Amino acid sequence: MIKVLLSAVSFRALCAALLLLCAIAAAADNDNTQRQLNNLNDKIGSLKKSINKQQQDRSSTAKALRTIEKDIGELAAKLRQTSSKREQQQRKLAELESRQQLLRKQQVNQKALIAEHVRNAYTLGKESQLKMLLNQEQPEKLSRTLTYFDYFNRARSEELTKYRDTLSELDSLKPSIEAEAQALAETSAELKRQQQSLLQQKQQRANALAGIDREILNKTSSLNTLDKERKGxxxxxxxxxxxxxxxxxxxxxxxxxxxxxxxxxxxxxxxxxxxxxxxxxxxxxxxxxxxxxxxxxxxxxxxxxxxxxxxxxxxxxxxxxxxxxxxxxxxxxxxxxxxxxxxxxxxxxxxxxxxxxxxxxxxxxxxxxxxxxxxxxxxxxxxx
CATH class of the missing domain: 2.70.70.10 (Glucose Permease (Domain IIA))
Structure with missing residues (x-):
């Protein structure tokens, strides 16, 4: 027995040691990854500084083109994100509205079912349970009739509970739909503003390109520019x-x-x-x-x-x-x-x-x- 206990303790200790080693290894990997990323970022930063020095001889028109195209790039990325956000909001709103329509249909069906239960209860209730008890000659028929009463009462109670739950969910959906519709409208307005801004940036780019075209007057200068760009x-x-x-x-x-x-x-x-x-x-x-x-x-x-x-x-x-x-x-x-x-x-x-x-x-x-x-x-x- 003692040997078994010692073996169990040794096994647990071994498992604990292995888990500790795994944790240490994972931490070391994370540290290595972070160091590698920091080193990478440092090298990229130095590389960009070197590139900027090499490109300082470009004309003011070319500098303007660089600024404009970088601005267009940032704006286009935001536009893509906003468009994706709007699509998600549209899908969510459609899901909420679809759920609302389903609940309304469910409400109508439940209402009709409750009315049917009421009519059945009225039909069965024309004679009281006591009167049926006194007039019954067949015990099995009496038992069956009482079971019917109990079934209708339970079914009516369940349907009323479902009906209340449906009404409650419909009430809770309304503010959610209104909030999602408002968010969608705001996102759509932001998307429109970004699209208009992008058009303005593209017009500025066209003007900058026209200036560059005037600087490159012939095929020789065009090929020289191409050669410089390739070397860069x-x-x-x-x-x-x-x-x-x-x-x-x-x-x-x-x-x-x-x-x-x-x-x-x-x-x-x-x-x-x-x-x-x-x-x-x-x-x-x-x-x-x-x-x-x-x-x-x-x-x-x-x-x-x-x-x-x-x-x-x-x-x-x-x-x-x-x-x-x-x-x-x-x-x-x-x-x-x-x-x-x-x-x-x-x-x-x-x-x-x-x-x-x-x-x-x-x-x-x-x-x-x-x-x-x-x-x-x-x-x-x-x-x-």
Whole structure:
């Protein structure tokens, strides 16, 4: 008996020790994750300062475009959130109204059933129970009749209780419906204000683009600008590859290279160029794919990873870069708005941005690249 007790105590002690070790390991993992995130944010902050210094030579018109497009991005993100909130409120209001209609039908049916019970009780009650008791000759018939009385009384009581509950719920639904309708009206008004503000911002953007067009007077200056923008993006990607892409990806994330040819495209649309082809007949080549899209459509991360850059960059507009581990990056440029920020973990198929035309583009669409150890690779080899 003593041996059994000692064994039980030892087993409990062992379990307690294992739980303590697990807790310590979990705390250590959390500390490591937080340190890694802080380190990542520090590196991204330094990277952005370096980028800002490199881009200080741009014209006042280009600076204005940057400010306007960033404002448009923030406003478009708020607009998306407000629109989603309104949809949720509309669904909730519809559910409440549907419940109200169901209760009203239920009320009518219960009212009719109660009336039927009253008529039945009146019919059975023409002769009192005492009179039936005195006049009955067959005991079994007497018992059955008394059972009927008891059944009708219980049924009538139950229906009256249900009827009261229905009326009570109907009364409680009315203020909920009124409050939800008021909230929906306020959200709709806010959505309208944001849409109007977005239109004004887009007009300012059009004016800024017109100023940039006047600065670029010929094809040579256009190609020079294109070359500078390409080099600027290359510098950012090299800095990201050099400083940031050593973060540890969780083990439960499937390796990027195991998904070759199986990943979805970030948006559904026509591919507008061929990877590696010349751009405008110059020495600058396409190192990614331009995909046609509708303004505001979701841009999806092609695989699990962590956002390592999310900001405006000359030539790329609102840009987001996701590190997938193993030296692989995916790049999404010319967005209207950015839905995630640096340090965020994202899953494959999760929205990270919305399609736009930032970076001075005239048509809405997405520029998409995949990189391995800093070198571009054809996205068509990776996406379905």
């Amino acid at each position: 993006l290359e510098n950012v990607l090299q800095a990201v590859e050099r400083e940031i892409t050593n973060i540890v990806i969780p083990e439960n994330y499937k390796p990027f290279n195991a998904m070759r040819g199986k990943m979805p495209w970030p948006v559904r649309g026509k591919l507008l160029n061929r990877y590696g082809a010349s751009r405008q007949g110059s020495a600058v080549t396409w190192q990614g794919i331009q995909i046609a899209g509708n303004e505001g459509d979701s841009v999806l991360s092609i695989h699990n990873g962590r956002v390592v850059f999310a900001d405006w960059l000359r030539g790329a507009g609102l840009l987001i870069i996701v590190d997938h581990g193993g030296g692989y990056l995916s790049l999404y440029a010319h967005n209207q708005s950015l839905l995630r920020t640096e340090g965020d973990w994202v899953k494959g198929g999760e929205a990270v941005a919305t399609v736009g035309n930032s970076g001075g583009q005239r048509q809405a669409g997405l520029y998409f690249e995949i990189r391995y150890k800093g070198q571009p690779t054809d996205p068509r080899r990776w996406c379905q």
